[in-house]
Amino acid sequence: MNKTFIATLLKWLLLGGLIGLIIGSTTAFLLTTNDWLGEVREQNSWLIYCLPLAGFVLGFMYMVLGTKSGNELYKGNNLVIEAVHGRHPMLKRLGPLVYFGTFLTVLFGGSTGREGAAIQMGGSVAQTVNTYFKVPNIDTKILLMSGISAGFGAAFGTPITGAVFGMEMTALGKMKYEALIPCMAASFIGHFVTENVWGVTHETFIIQAVPEHSIGAFVKVLLLAILFSLVSVFYCQLRHGIHTLSEKLTKKNHMIRALVGGLIIVLLTILVGSYDYNGRGLDMLEQSFKQDVPSFAFLAKLIFTAVTLGTGFVGGEAIPLFFIGATLGNTLYQFVDFPLSFLAGVGLIATFCGGANTPIAAFLLAVEMFDAKGIDYFFVICLTSFIFSGHHGLWPSQKIYEPKS
Template sequence: MARFSRADFTLEAFRRQLANVDALPQLCVLGLLSGVMTGAVMVAFRLLLDAGALLYMPGADPEAFEGLAPWLRALLPLLAVTLIGVFLYRQKAAAHKLGVGHVIERLSYHQGRFPLRNWLNQWWVGVVSVLGGLSAGREGPAIHLGAAASSGLGVKLRLPNNSLRVLVACGTAAGISASFNTPIAGVIFAMEVVMMEYTLMSFMPVILASTMGAVVAQAVYGSEPAFRIPEVSLGSLMNLPWVVITGLAIGLLAGLFIHVSRNRRLSGLPLWLRLAVVGVLTSATAWWFPQVQGIGYDSLAAALNNQLGLQVLLVLVIAKLLVTAITVAGGVPIGIIGPVLVIGAAAGALSGALGAWLWPASAADPGVFAMLGMAAMMGAVLQAPLAALMALLELTHTPNIMLPGMLVVVVACLTSRQLTGCEGFFVSSVRYGLHPLQQPLMQALSRVSVPAVMERQLVRTERIVTPEQARKLLDTNPVWLLIERSSDDKPVLGMKAAALARWLLEHDEALKGEPPPADEVVDLLEIPGQRVEMAPIALQATLSEAFLKLQDKALGALYVVHGYRPKQQRISGIITRGAIERYYHYSDPQDKEPTV
């Protein structure tokens, strides 16, 4: 039976265990903490929306724009873009990045570390966007707030960077779970859209985080499903061809949405003009059709229950799609997931109404097609079919809708990707060449931190030593000698200790028992042996960071720096290309065939 000491339960031991690829218990602990924290953050964000709605919204409902006077609901978007322009865009350009795209960018290129200023901006920009009558959702802010808060916990505890990746996924899943009350969809969204991988080491902590996020949200808002809909089914299988046609149409709508939101002509306009276009367009549309404002969950619920007229459905499909896409193209950082669900549900309801007119005897209820359209639009825009299907199941609580749901989601995703040339909305928004999260090798190396493979047996020494000092250097059986230079601008050099041991042996043989000269010294840069230039790398870094740093041809290895204050830093180990290659080329020796 394994014995544990008090040292096994210290924070330092916890960090050391997290550096390995098999730190599942430790990651699960982080998942629980992340879920509780993100759930609390999401509840606070929703309370902020409710508090803001108390000031002027009918019934203190953040979605009740229809109850406002036309002049007031038309004025709100103009005020919203003015506030965002004045208080957000007067900051540095790096502070403008918010939402899911920002989360993926920080995970891909910054090891999951988030700037505090962006996190603080997300709070008020998210509230202003929704309550200001822009076509915006709360899921984007929830994901950013949750992921950044979870990552911040890891940074505060000085955890290795490979665990920060998992914390970002945990915060994402818990944010979706607490926002929609959809814990399974939160898990799939985090793995499919943000992490872009499915591994056991990530799945279990993310599941725990999503569960705890939902528990915290349900403790405040109850466990009722997001939408109440009657029991419905597809009915006759004769509806399946119309399901395929619906998927084709929604896939084209998804492609249109992405192309408009990436319109370079609009995004190239001066900032003041872009914000003016967004504000005036939203304001003019809201004067006549307030359904385009806000998230639109009230309209979504009405579409699922077949309670919207054709005119309103057309407005939601055309006007809300264009207003949302132009808002994104105009540079306003909004959440798109909620509006995308509303647009898809309206498009599906229109398709169902047309099918009922063409085949009244066998056509399914338009509410069924509204459900299918909701999932199809989400899947096609995000290129996340599993997340869309799980959202469909958890939002509607209708398991028998899954068969046509799978068909319509796949058709819509294929149509958007193949016929309109659109990749996932968030991937295309952060792509600079080949996306790092889509490279299997970089994914594998990102799961492990350098302490897991670094060589710890080393000793630091000056360049010039006496033979006696040289022998003492070898007393601890080091593998590496780190040769310190006379000035900081010269690179640290590393040499295998075996080279010094060989030189001392040959030196003693050459003396033939005679005592060495009293003033004899050893120049470690002159004795035979291969020396390599080294550069520093942080103890928290992942193998992917080390791999990229070692692409510099001049570097032969990296020395791992431990410590957080410059004058107190120490070198903990050495990592070489060979150590990284042995990690990802590793195979069990028992699997090899015996040689003769």
């Protein structure tokens, strides 16, 4: 126990805590504003017809504020990951921009989530703290990871998951402990500020019953995890495909790209005849733990989200993945002899894990979200989904340390 140790520790506690303080407040603002904008949209369903225009404005903002057609800004979470690996500098303006974009997307009914906005703001704030305190290069990485932790922990009300997510998200196949203390400080303090200082409450998803432990139950759970994992791969591939194709067709004119994306969402909304798949879809997500939802809700949400985010709208993919998994789990209730809420929970976690490629964080999310119900199952589910999603995922910039097979 020497002076350097204490000094290093204090430095990380203070810097991580500072990031947590700021992100806790910005995330509270993000969540509250999203809730309010979501309500406004629900009460004014005509707003959806303005989505193409919102897309045009959003594309304009990204192009004006970024260079190279705003490509580096459109990387979103990938930009934060690349900054952690020192491949690309983190841009401070990404955070405020993605908040603004998320508000537009939610208000006008694109299908999106929140964790992208929270994480990217985390990166921007961490970068600001970096610059202000003249942190050496080698530590920049650790602060950026803390920013991710703070964003995730505060956005979902899950501080333990947030802390691990910051360490696990950037790489695929290993977790290093160098950022343990600042990630923990950032995530816990971020969550504390969001909940206790600003009084934000989080969605709750309750698993009513868990199947008895048996070999049969574990085999079923394993097969389900594989299925959900493949659905997450399908989503990621579709979204990447739409992204690449739409950029090619519009020659990276992101205004046109998002305008057309918005138009397609409007058409899809008219086609399905409901607003269930616009916005964040929290109502149906909660419903899927309690009662039947439409059998193809998962597919509708999958397509709505892939189009929304593939054409340049922003926000996040965690909640859409939760929605896709939980509603598919709900649909499978007709075929699989498991409690409904358990199936929804399995789908939520397995689909998220397959996309995020973060098995330990996804498992901890299940522990925190479902009050530690069925944790043996969820551990198997997360590892299986991680393995079966291969090297596909939401964020191509994740560094691959160990090929999964």
